[in-house]
Amino acid sequence: MLEQDEYIEEAAQNPRELIEVDDELMEDIEDLVRSKSDFLILNILQDLYPADIAHIMNRLETKEAEYVFKLIPNEVASEVLLDLDDAHREYLLRTMPQPKLTELVGEMDSDDAADILGELSDEKAEVVLETMNVEDSSDVQELLRYDENTAGGIMAKEIAVVNQKDTIKQAIRAVRKLAKEHKNIYHVYVVDDVGVLVGAVSLQELLLYAPNKRMHKLMSTDVISVTTDVDQEEVAQVFKKYDIVSLPVTDKAHKLLGRITVDDIVDVLEEEHEEDVAHLVGSDAEEMEKRSPAKIAMLRLPWVLITLLLEFVAGLVVHHYDKTLSQVILLASFMPVISAISGNTGLQSAAMIVRGLATGHIDINRWWIPVWRQLQTTLIIGSVCGSVIGAIGGLWHGGLLFGLVVGISMFISINISGVVGTSTPMISKRLGFDPAITAGPFETAFQDVVGITIFLTFATLLLRWL
Amino acid sequence: MLEQDEYIEEAAQNPRELIEVDDELMEDIEDLVRSKSDFLILNILQDLYPADIAHIMNRLETKEAEYVFKLIPNEVASEVLLDLDDAHREYLLRTMPQPKLTELVGEMDSDDAADILGELSDEKAEVVLETMNVEDSSDVQELLRYDENTAGGIMAKEIAVVNQKDTIKQAIRAVRKLAKEHKNIYHVYVVDDVGVLVGAVSLQELLLYAPNKRMHKLMSTDVISVTTDVDQEEVAQVFKKYDIVSLPVTDKAHKLLGRITVDDIVDVLEEEHEEDVAHLVGSDAEEMEKRSPAKIAMLRLPWVLITLLLEFVAGLVVHHYDKTLSQVILLASFMPVISAISGNTGLQSAAMIVRGLATGHIDINRWWIPVWRQLQTTLIIGSVCGSVIGAIGGLWHGGLLFGLVVGISMFISINISGVVGTSTPMISKRLGFDPAITAGPFETAFQDVVGITIFLTFATLLLRWL
Structure with missing residues (x-):
């Protein structure tokens, strides 16, 4: 007995710490x-x-x-x-x-x-x-x-599975057979004579009843399952929505094939998140992994070059209006502000929609709801920013009209950004593309072009009074 | 017996589907x-x-x-x-x-x-x-x-806990007591006489041994735990790293207080993701929730207005060089490209670092590693983009020197963006701020200012030959 007590003593004194x-x-x-x-x-x-x-x-x-x-x-x-x-x-x-x-x-x-x-x-x-x-x-x-x-x-193939006519005792035996080699057993799945999934019993429920009780008497028949072809992102949503730790996977005929556990889903969530962030900033999700700088540069270059070409469209717009610019050179000082703010507003809206589509909070069949909500938001933001920039512009240039041109341009391009930023990801999704892809630098470049075009067109129209 | 068979038939024919x-x-x-x-x-x-x-x-x-x-x-x-x-x-x-x-x-x-x-x-x-x-x-x-x-x-307080001298039978009793009201029981935790956590036994292990076996004989003593004051983001990292479903929480003296389960961690991960994305695009994480447009506008406005003011610095830089601009108005056409690409590169680098810091892949004490890796990457990207834009510029303006000015400006500002984008989040973290906050529009605005300054300064210096 002394020996055992000593063992206990020692265990209590040395709880293992996480080693840094x-x-x-x-x-x-x-x-x-x-x-x-x-x-x-x-x-x-x-x-x-x-x-x-x-x-x-x-x-x-x-x-x-x-x-x-x-x-x-x-x-x-x-x-x-x-x-x-x-x-x-x-x-x-x-x-x-x-x-x-x-x-x-x-x-x-x-x-x-x-x-x-x-x-x-x-x-x-x-x-x-x-x-x-x-x-x-x-x-x-x-x-x-x-x-x-x-x-x-x-999914993994290691599952504890019994027939619905089996008893708890047999289910425990099935768990034991697996448990020596595999962790992550949370449920015993129950099938009929042809292997169709008909229920599940959690290990804690297994402990509640007498060993000779039959599985079909205590199993939950409303077990959530997915078929093998369901996308992993959707699988992750199922885990999140129903707060589950283990999900059976079946074929189209509901025959049990395997199970997915939550630790793998945590990795899927990370992966999908990295993909979203990567697209938002115009990059490749694989870059997040440790790769050689040369490889990373190759992954990034296509995105950067596409952005570069799109921004050239903005450059062409500027070129188109260079007479206006050379007459009122102060307009050039407001170009960075207008394009950055509309780019930013568009990107914000797009990011919200991408998240909303991924989490299922946004229903693409009711697309007018997020668009209308976004428009209400940008009307307020546009008014405030338009007033601020208009006041600064008016004072700087020393003329009310100049203030009006920059202020109203700002207001219009913020609102357009909001609507375009909201609808583009939804349209992409509807067309079968990943909505995150259009969210990134494309959105920013597009808004740059829109913002600068509105601004310079407007300024040119009112040029004689500036 | 007929009745039971019928019951089985019915259960098998109606596996519950997820209702859409x-x-x-x-x-x-x-x-x-x-x-x-x-x-x-x-x-x-x-x-x-x-x-x-x-x-x-x-x-x-x-x-x-x-x-x-x-x-x-x-x-x-x-x-x-x-x-x-x-x-x-x-x-x-x-x-x-x-x-x-x-x-x-x-x-x-x-x-x-x-x-x-x-x-x-x-x-x-x-x-x-x-x-x-x-x-x-x-x-x-x-x-x-x-x-x-x-x-x-x-954490939650509902835990199955037994003394290390108790038997499996007593542990099962502890699980049964909880199991009727609570789901999510995966482990029985083992404590000593004063309540200090000394081990854990998973339910599947509980099923492996004879009921009279004592807990200290079969428990794992190397159980991972955290203290109550550990940040939830760090807790999520522990779950991810060690692939666990349940984590005991103790006080500083290792007394067991409660446990966290993985379903809550999935929510924490979502929350942290939303925060990162929101900061990247310059917005508030709460916006992701369903709120009134007026409320969302109020949440977003501070970020937009700060970006607006920062972009005004870029406007001032442009103003400072307006003589150069009015002489070579084509320079204005290249401004959007240079500022967008350097803003984008800076944001990419920042996003990688924010993710790396969150996942623990980047060690802030060895800051030179990501900075050097980033610089190697941007040297390549900068060379390619610089050459492309330089060639376009040279052809468009019809002069080699103009191409050199835009090309070299692009090259320099992409490299500065990479280094600044990499180091800013690490410096923020070191200073105790959330690194995600500096990643967003601030980074973009900063790179706009840097990019335009380099470009116009350089162009002004070489003006006489343009």
């Missing part, structure tokens, strides 16, 4: 790698979670990271591999001996295994599939057939 | 509300999840929504209330009789109850706290003491 990966720790590890002190490195790593080991490896040179990786036991290494950044994982996957690769992939849940195989060359992936456990291999091959951005592409 | 809330359904419901057909309304609603009922109510006028809400039984109504949009919830909370409010809040988990009480007036919240069950009331009062954006503010 700081410069000091990194230096220690680099020194240990250089001196090849395997035992000491392992000693540090065994106190860490796989995600933290990956974090450390990401900060090492690929060669050093490879050295550390070789020391880690397989069941940890397979998790570390999934948490590494692209550059480090690519390197390891390329240099790792084939048998080791097969072992690591074999340790993974089927969805993760499919992701890793997707990153390998076709020949290499084939060898892994041939050398791994037959059952795992067929699961992974099934998953590889689905588009990676759909429910089928992110 | 379309215009037709909405019209039906509006008609039924008008004709006060309570029974038929309830008949539709009872097939729906609370989130879908909330969705329908959000599309009704507040008066009609109130009518529907009164029909719903309390245990569903409490969930619906949490899913409503701000405008509808505000209305219901204002008009609902006090006893009903107390009952609904009593049905909620402590974290949700605290959220709702936070939206009530102080007097109203006090009455609810006084009239509800004493135990619930003290839980909620404890939660109300924490800042709402911290782990303490989002």
